[in-house]
Amino acid sequence: MTSAIALVCDGCGQAASAEHVARRLKRLEWATRYRPVHIHTLFLGAFSPRDEKDFLYAPGGEFQGEAALLLAALGIATAGKMAEAVHAEFQRAGFFLTHILECPLEDDGSLQTALKNRLAAVATRIRRSLKPKRVMAVTAELALVLDDILAMDLGCRCFWITGSRSDCRAARERMALRGCERHSQALRRTKAHGQTRTGRREQRE
């Protein structure tokens, strides 16, 4: 008899079924298609949404959940547009979205443990491969590992943009104490100025 060997997913570090790996590869392929050559702003989420409609790069173009919130915050309209047009607009602005866990959290997993276990690999990927000018943490769940994220060398500045939920307030205050820019200022600048002007501004800072 042979004993079953548990597969571990490259994208999230969780025990993975063949179906889990297949879904991960599909999302990776969709996202890679719209990865800018030079990433200006890397949006960093905690984990990939369970529902494909919420995944920004899904080709269906329904843009619900996380995808809808992010696009709305950036002032990128989706009404009447093909999914490809929205993806291309996001890409042209130098934006890229990734998650610490590139898969949804499995039902029995601890989010904090799963995030902590992935941080070193994600920091290396950001520093060596994605190389953005800045990272914007975009989900409240990242507050669980905020201190770890702030302690990491990402090779660029890190901002925090979440909603106004009270559980985010403490995280924002901690960011402010460490000299991080207010999320609203950073976001306004993203909207008001294109990639190049924002890039120049930041180089002067």
Ligand SMILES: [Zn+2]
């Ligand atoms: Zn996975």
